[in-house]
Amino acid sequence: MVRVNAINCRVYFAGKNQTQDQQDPVINAAMEELKKIKFNNDDVRYVKKLGAKPPFKNGHQAYDFIRNNDIQVKFMKLPSEDIHAQWDVQNKTIKINEKYKDTKSKAVVLAISESILHETGHAKDLDGDSSIQEEVNCLSLNSMAHRSLNAKDPGIFETSDASILQNGVNLYSSMYFNKDLTDLITKVRKSYGHLAAGDAKHPASNFATAIKNGEPNFVVTA
Numbered sequence: 001m002v003r004v005n006a007i008n009c010r011v012y013f014a015g016k017n018q019t020q021d022q023q024d025p026v027i028n029a030a031m032e033e034l035k036k037i038k039f040n041n042d043d044v045r046y047v048k049k050l051g052a053k054p055p056f057k058n059g060h061q062a063y064d065f066i067r068n069n070d071i072q073v074k075f076m077k078l079p080s081e082d083i084h085a086q087w088d089v090q091n092k093t094i095k096i097n098e099k100y101k102d103t104k105s106k107a108v109v110l111a112i113s114e115s116i117l118h119e120t121g122h123a124k125d126l127d128g129d130s131s132i133q134e135e136v137n138c139l140s141l142n143s144m145a146h147r148s149l150n151a152k153d154p155g156i157f158e159t160s161d162a163s164i165l166q167n168g169v170n171l172y173s174s175m176y177f178n179k180d181l182t183d184l185i186t187k188v189r190k191s192y193g194h195l196a197a198g199d200a201k202h203p204a205s206n207f208a209t210a211i212k213n214g215e216p217n218f219v220v221t222a
């Protein structure tokens with residue numbers, strides 16, 4: 001039997017948001033999960049005390065920001081296996097590593113929704129620059145989201161050993177909410193230490209400065 005490959009037979013509708021209805025089903029599922037994400041008030045208080053300024057109050061705000069600004073969310077090839085997601089300002093696109101494209105795992109879908117939330121935090125200032133403070137802010141989003149998703153469905157994140165979980169959202173949430181911040185400081189410094197502590201839109205907190213200067217003994221005060 002001769003099989004004809006379906007070649008990109010997308011139907012485009014006229015008007016704004018024309019491609020949103022043709023999104024990948026996994027992206028669609030992750031966007032639906034994003035919409036439902038709420039943060040625990042104690043977690044919000046904690047990350048603010050640490051020095052973070054979460055760019056959104058909940059997942060729904062991030063979802064609305066994506067829709068209102070015609071931001072695309074797509075699976076794409078990323079420069080490295082270890083990069084789970086990326087904000088591309090030129091193309092107004094949040095790119096998710098295509099290796100998760102056909103996932104059947106609920107945990108991975110939730111991890112993608114957390115990654116979208118993180119990248120939307122970067123998108124919010126409408127530039128392609130970052131700083132340690134901007135990362136601290138965006139990491140607070142996925143770390144808080146992870147805890148509330150885990151509280152809703154305990155153990156869900158232990159059901160997959162995908163890198164986006166083990167080296168991504170699981171890891172960051174546990175480091176962020178650890179009393180001992182050494183691992184978080186070391187990890188953020190390793191990944192983002194080359195960036196400035198802060199920038200005009202994201203003035204550096206004491207925490208961002210401690211990361212920049214490599215002071216692993218930073219403690220939350222006040």
Ligand SMILES: [Zn+2]
Pocket residue numbers: 118122135138
């Ligand atoms: Zn980031």
